[in-house]
Amino acid sequence: MTSGFGEGRSTRVQPTSDRLRSPTNLFSSLLGRFDRVGCVFGAMAAIALVLQPFVTYRPNRIASGKSVSFLAALPQTTGLVGGAIICTAILVAFSRTPILWRAIAAFAALAVLIGLIGLVPLHLVPPSNTFARVSPSSGFWLLILAFALLAADTLAKLKPGPWVRLLALAGVAAASALILCSGWLRGISILKEYASHADTFWTEATKHVELAVGSLAGAVIVGVPLGIACARLPHLRAITLPVLNVIQTIPSIAMYGLMMVPLGLLAARLPLLSELGIRGIGTAPAAIALFLYSLLPVVANTVIGLDQVSPQTSEAARGMGMSGGQRLLKVELPLATPIILTGIRIVLVQNIGLVTVAALIGGGGLGSFVFQGIGQSATDLVLLGTVPIIALAFVAAVLLDAAVDLTRGAAP
């Protein structure tokens, strides 16, 4: 992590006259001072700060908006001070600096951005106006993205273990919760939208998680044994995996449509099923479609996980006198676990996204805000659905990556 710093310094040791003698030398010494990945993030942030609107101001919820630049969105002094801090962070991102500086710059810039965005509504909207909306615009989102990437890049360079990553996740979650609960951002349009949908938001969010995790649980309960059977029986594998592959290629909307007809007929024939909530539309077709999508990664990864157990290990287990069941439970499945968990990670992140579309057939979830928002051309409502979905997918990915690493820990 300090090697970058060292290289940067080594070019500086050259005598000044020597360095200025040839233009190529000057160029390479300048190049040596740049952090290549940081340049991308820095350039992104700089463009966002200068050229992109920081917020959009709208007289009411669905009116078309007016772009407002960074400096115009904030009181003059605050804008200048905040801008200076962000510019400093951009400079740190560009140059080769110690990793700790980069981390501090990234997190400081994120904190300043959150702080500033909370101030914008107070500056732009007179207190008496309750209809006007201030939404973060491309400039704000790009700045957040650039510094979040910088933060992620510096953290990744530290190569933290799984426990440290979980701790960092908990820290980020706690900070986000604190900021949201503090009310600092209540003037921002998404939270205004939240305020008017607070009653349904948590039900839909819970439903979203339930659908994603529930269909995954079903897929694990069916998929792991099916995967074990496929690993043992080549004939079954030859049929199962292609079928699951085909299912995987059906577009999600088409899949929900396909579910509607048979389930609708079934519910019409058997009133009991319909009583239980199994109808052509609603949660049941969504859950079944998600379950079918989840099967391929779970089954395929179980098969691959069992296949990669070395034949010598299995032979040794047999030679030691383990029964078939003991071999599977004590040796083969534990050795396949990291790969099976990788499949589960794929499924969970994929499901969190796919549940969104389930709202179209009345499956509920955060997608219902997205589609309501599209229907009402209310971008803020779309974001109220989208931002939590992205956050959920992110949390799921970090959690399961850590789980994969923890199970792999013993046997890399």
Place this chain on the structure above:
Amino acid sequence: MIEIEHVSRRFGTTLAVDDVSLTLERGTITAVVGTSGSGKSTLLRMINRLIEPSSGAIRIAGQDTASLSGEELRRGIGYVIQGHGLFPHWTVARNIATVPVLLKWEKARIDRRVSELLELLQLDATVYANKYPHQLSGGQQQRVGVARALAAEPAVLLMDEPFGALDPIIRSQAQADLLALQRRLGVTVVLVTHDMEEALHLAGHIAVMDGGKLLQFASPAELLARPKHGFVERLIGTSDRPFRLLSLRSVADAVEPGDAEGRPVPDTTTLHDALADLLWRQATSLPVMSADGAIRGRITMAAILARAGAPAVSSPPE
């Protein structure tokens, strides 16, 4: 004692092992030698019934192996395979404890046995007990594999190319360790190898197999002196036969009274190494000393050369 009686194994239309009968004495090392596809591994794996014989019977200490379940049988027989086959997700201690755990020994007894075996295999328990297999060198992994096979104190140890994955220097150390261990424990070892050198060095008896048939079963000296015409002869290689014969016998067999100049040779040295010593020093004789350092006579070039020919063991009838 392991009695193999008219054992055959058929895979589809091919006969992998064809009517093999062998009796292996208790507390000996027997090597089964052959090229790949000779049926040697199949024969070994029929002893612990990893492969079931198609016909014939195998008895260990008088008991028919078919009278037990395969798993029970295997828990009572040590098994070492090439490349060790340690469980990568378990520590060294847990690997060694595999069979005792399957046999549901008490925890204290298992712990005691694991430390005993680590000591026996010269692995420091405080260093190695909690390491994972990938953290060990090839030689250490091989030793853990042997320790695991010996954990439940089996009377029989089956080894399938146990030294195949080791480099030459570590291999000869591992072979020496196995010999010492076998003498100490008195376990009956059946070892499969394609390396005749290894078989001659380790085994008291050698079974040569080809195409599923047992071609010859004899002591190393007998095998060198009177190899069955054809395959066995080729396997032994006629060019270094005299030298191989010399490496089976020690200086103590050829010592004669008299004096000689030079640094003494220990009487446990093989005749092969003594010959090399004589040639290197350009001497015709060297003094011989016993283990306590006393000079007990001399070894001469002539005495060694006299033992390097086939008739020295027993002359084949003309």
